[in-house]
Amino acid sequence: GNSVTQMEGPVTLSEEAFLTINCTYTATGYPSLFWYVQYPGEGLQLLLKATKADDKGSNKGFEATYRKETTSFHLEKGSVQVSDSAVYFCALTSNTNAGKSTFGDGTTLTVKP
Amino acid sequence: SAVISQKPSRDICQRGTSLTIQCQVDSQVTMMFWYRQQPGQSLTLIATANQGSEATYESGFVIDKFPISRPNLTFSTLTVSNMSPEDSSIYLCSVVATGRVDTEAFFGQGTRLTVV
Numbered sequence: 001g002n003s004v005t006q007m008e009g010p011v012t013l014s015e016e017a018f019l020t021i022n023c024t025y026t027a028t029g030y031p032s033l034f035w036y037v038q039y040p041g042e043g044l045q046l047l048l049k050a051t052k053a054d055d056k057g058s059n060k061g062f063e064a065t066y067r068k069e070t071t072s073f074h075l076e077k078g079s080v081q082v083s084d085s086a087v088y089f090c091a092l093t094s095n096t097n098a099g100k101s102t103f104g105d106g107t108t109l110t111v112k113p
Numbered sequence: 114s115a116v117i118s119q120k121p122s123r124d125i126c127q128r129g130t131s132l133t134i135q136c137q138v139d140s141q142v143t144m145m146f147w148y149r150q151q152p153g154q155s156l157t158l159i160a161t162a163n164q165g166s167e168a169t170y171e172s173g174f175v176i177d178k179f180p181i182s183r184p185n186l187t188f189s190t191l192t193v194s195n196m197s198p199e200d201s202s203i204y205l206c207s208v209v210a211t212g213r214v215d216t217e218a219f220f221g222q223g224t225r226l227t228v229v
Contacts, residue, residue, distance in 0.1 A: 032217060043222035044156075044205065051217075089155065093218050099144035099209035101218045103156045 002027045002097055006090045006104030013080055013111050021075040021088055021107045023064075029096030033057075033066050033073040036089040038106075044089070047075075080111045115140055119206050119221030126196055126228050133192045134224045136206030141186035144209040147179070150223070151202045159204075162189040196228045 007022040025031065035047040035057070048057030053068035062077045073090060090104040116139040126132050136145070145162040160181055161169040168181035183189045193200050206221040 034218075036220075043203075044220045046219075049217060091156075091218075093209065098161065099218070100146060100158055100161070101148075101156070101207065105155045 002031070002092060002094055002102040004090050004092055004102050004104040007107055009106070010108040010110060013109070015082055015111055015113050016079045017111075019075070019077040019080045019084075019109070021090075021109070023073045023075065023090035023104060025071050025073065025090075025092050025102075027071075027092055027094050027097075027102075029094050031092040031094040033064070034091045034093070034101075035062070035064055035073070035075050036091060036103075038087045038089065040086070047088070080109070082111045082113055085109055085111050115142060115208050115210055115219040117206055117208060117219055117221035119224055121224055122222060123225040124227070126226065128197050128228055130196055131192055131194045132196065132226060133190050134204055134206075136189045136191070136221055138187045138208050140210075142208040142210060143186070145183060145189050146207040146209075146218075147181060147189075147191045148205045148207060148220075149202045150205065156205065159191070162191075193226065196226075198228045201226055201228045 003026045005024045032051045034049045036044050037047045048059040050057040050066035056065045064073050064075045087106045087108050089106045093101045118137045120135045147159040148156045150156045158171050159174045162181050162183040164183045180192045203223040203225050205223045207218050
């Protein structure tokens with residue numbers, strides 16, 4: 001079946017530091033890949049997505065590239081801010097899995113001023 | 114895209130009671146799902162809500178505890194029955210847009226349930 005393995009947390013960084021959160025996946029067919037963010041006390045928000053190999057998703061300074069050869073979708077940001085403190089989930093949705101989403105365990109990011 | 118309205122956004126309930134959560138979508142969608150996020154955990158799929166037929170439950174979830182209705186292509190309800198404190202979680206409705214080449218899931222804002 002499908003699975004998503006996400007870098008364990010928590011991750012604590014200083015403001016303006018570089019962020020990488022690793023994500024690898026196992027899936028049948030041609031999955032679409034997503035990063036979701038959940039700010040404290042809030043719901044799940046789509047951060048970015050990529051739907052085919054070599055696509056790069058980007059939003060709010062975050063980027064992730066769909067790497068089929070390494071089955072990875074690592075999240076990066078060049079300079080984090082305190083407001084980026086949240087839980088980040090890597091996920092995939094596959095048309096061979098009846099549209100169900102598979103989530104990683106989530107990575108808690110804390111950015112200190 | 115699909116806009117999902119989920120109600121209530123939060124509730125505090127007594128153990129032994131039941132709560133029904135509503136999910137309304139602004140367009141017709143084929144696939145609709147219910148997820149649970151326990152405190153500090155990731156999202157776990159409860160079931161697929163099928164229009165016009167019984168929901169399909171994932172391992173570990175049963176209809177008696179989580180009855181689901183799907184009367185049409187834009188609406189679904191999830192009931193959490195005979196609640197205990199272990200049911201305290203965020204419950205999320207999700208849809209997959211019909212007819213898209215790429216498969217993208219959209220999520221409601223969730224219902225934050227606390228059972229006391």
